[in-house]
Amino acid sequence: MAQSTTEFESVPAVAPEEAAHAGTVVMKFGGTSVGGPDRLKAVARRIVSAREAGNRVVAVISAMGDTTDELVALAHTISPTPKPRAMDVLISSGERMACALMEMAIHDLGREVISLTGSQAGIVTDTVHTKAKIVEVRAARIHEALDQGRIVLVAGFQGVSTGQEITTLGRGGSDTTAVALAAAIGAEACEIYTDVEGVFTADPRIVPEARKLHAVSYEEMLELAASGAKVLQLRSVEFARNHAVMLHVRSTFSDEHGTWVREEDERMLEKAMISGVTHTLDETVYRVEGATAAELFSAVAEANVNVDTILQAGPEIVFSAPVEDRSATTQTLDRLGVTWSARDDLGKVSLIGAGMKTHPGVAARVFAALAKEGIEPEVVSTSPIKIACHVAREEVERAVQALHRAFELDAPEAERTHA
Numbered sequence: 001m002a003q004s005t006t007e008f009e010s011v012p013a014v015a016p017e018e019a020a021h022a023g024t025v026v027m028k029f030g031g032t033s034v035g036g037p038d039r040l041k042a043v044a045r046r047i048v049s050a051r052e053a054g055n056r057v058v059a060v061i062s063a064m065g066d067t068t069d070e071l072v073a074l075a076h077t078i079s080p081t082p083k084p085r086a087m088d089v090l091i092s093s094g095e096r097m098a099c100a101l102m103e104m105a106i107h108d109l110g111r112e113v114i115s116l117t118g119s120q121a122g123i124v125t126d127t128v129h130t131k132a133k134i135v136e137v138r139a140a141r142i143h144e145a146l147d148q149g150r151i152v153l154v155a156g157f158q159g160v161s162t163g164q165e166i167t168t169l170g171r172g173g174s175d176t177t178a179v180a181l182a183a184a185i186g187a188e189a190c191e192i193y194t195d196v197e198g199v200f201t202a203d204p205r206i207v208p209e210a211r212k213l214h215a216v217s218y219e220e221m222l223e224l225a226a227s228g229a230k231v232l233q234l235r236s237v238e239f240a241r242n243h244a245v246m247l248h249v250r251s252t253f254s255d256e257h258g259t260w261v262r263e264e265d266e267r268m269l270e271k272a273m274i275s276g277v278t279h280t281l282d283e284t285v286y287r288v289e290g291a292t293a294a295e296l297f298s299a300v301a302e303a304n305v306n307v308d309t310i311l312q313a314g315p316e317i318v319f320s321a322p323v324e325d326r327s328a329t330t331q332t333l334d335r336l337g338v339t340w341s342a343r344d345d346l347g348k349v350s351l352i353g354a355g356m357k358t359h360p361g362v363a364a365r366v367f368a369a370l371a372k373e374g375i376e377p378e379v380v381s382t383s384p385i386k387i388a389c390h391v392a393r394e395e396v397e398r399a400v401q402a403l404h405r406a407f408e409l410d411a412p413e414a415e416r417t418h419a
């Protein structure tokens with residue numbers, strides 16, 4: 001076992017251009033929330049209600065339902081390795097479509113509204129197609145429309161690069177659009193409306209008795225997002241932390257309070273030592289010999305691969321990276337001339353909790369719980385607030401459930417309810 005760290009990227013400065021406006025809200029709606037005409041119209045009513053309550057409203061809209069997956073699949077029917085520039089033009093269209101339909105729906109409700117593409121909204125990114133980073137937000141046009149009393153809709157997931165090309169922000173990127181806009185326009189909070197009621201102690205689709213967390217610190221949410229809780233894109237949490245944007249993750253389909261993501265608060269630590277169990281099936285694990293860590297990871301970084309776990313003991317280096325970066329990674333390894341192997345049959349289960357720092361014996365409990373299920377981790381890595389185990393893919397669900405039980409995350413205390 002070795003210590004690994006997850007490196008979070010620094011985020012560019014997007015100082016609010018004007019003093020914060022009281023009552024400015026950014027509301028982001030995910031794909032399922034606008035998954036069909038009726039749902040989209042229900043969201044339109046929700047946006048209009050927020051405007052009628054006196055707020056200046058910016059709503060970020062995702063592509064409807066599985067549109068992005070379908071566009072990605074369509075691209076692969078044409079090319080096994082779709083040209084990145086064209087891919088971005090294609091997949092950004094899902095958000096434009098949903099945004100245009102939302103503009104029609106809100107207009108029919110009798111409200112002044114304007115929809116903007118990422119580029120029109122002033123989301124400026126670097127030039128890395130399909131996973132661009134926001135470098136600047138030029139929000140003048142949004143302010144102007146808000147000052148005219150309009151509801152502003154922004155197509156999520158996309159921007160315009162410093163080279164004037166259409167870019168996208170990586171899967172789940174509409175979350176980052178929303179947080180970046182909230183930071184840039186000085187919104188009080190950024191509301192992330194989704195198909196679950198908040199951030200849970202585990203994916204509620206796998207652990208039905210998972211509890212909704214009342215509040216999570218940025219630090220914990222970074223680890224949760226980085227290790228597979230896809231309810232928020234990792235970059236959106238980095239942005240929120242660096243610009244002190246409070247996030248409220250909540251359901252589109254109810255008025256219940258969801259989960260607040262914000263600065264750590266002593267009560268969060270007191271209430272529960274563990275915040276949740278996450279998992280991912282979207283990683284490949286590589287074993288490499290024949291290069292120094294410096295050579296290997298600078299080459300991998302140049303290929304824009306986001307490395308997660310890194311372990312080194314002796315001459316062998318083990319690391320994991322997203323499945324979607326597989327061809328970029330293997331091409332890099334071939335170019336370096338190293339000896340390598342890759343495993344696609346592993347998934348990763350992680351236990352996250354800021355309270356772990358001060359409670360010994362957590363790792364022992366993790367291994368005991370997995371052993372009881374007959375599950376043998378292949379790779380183990382830790383950070384001060386995370387223990388991650390790569391296990392056979394078909395054992396991932398059982399491992400998540402076992403850890404959830406072993407740390408009593410189904411108990412009411414796991415919610416950390418406090419005012």
Ligand code: ADP
Binds near residue numbers: 194228
């Ligand atoms: P959206 O389309 O609204 O952006 P996503 O599909 O990106 O929604 O994210 C929401 C999904 O994240 C949920 O449907 C849930 O299955 C999954 N998820 C995974 N882990 C968690 C967790 N710990 N808490 C809540 N949801 C989670």
Ligand code: ASP
Binds near residue numbers: 030156171
């Ligand atoms: N539609 C994009 C995706 O599916 C972005 C998002 O939904 O946040 O990844």
Ligand code: MG
Binds near residue numbers: 175
């Ligand atoms: Mg999402």
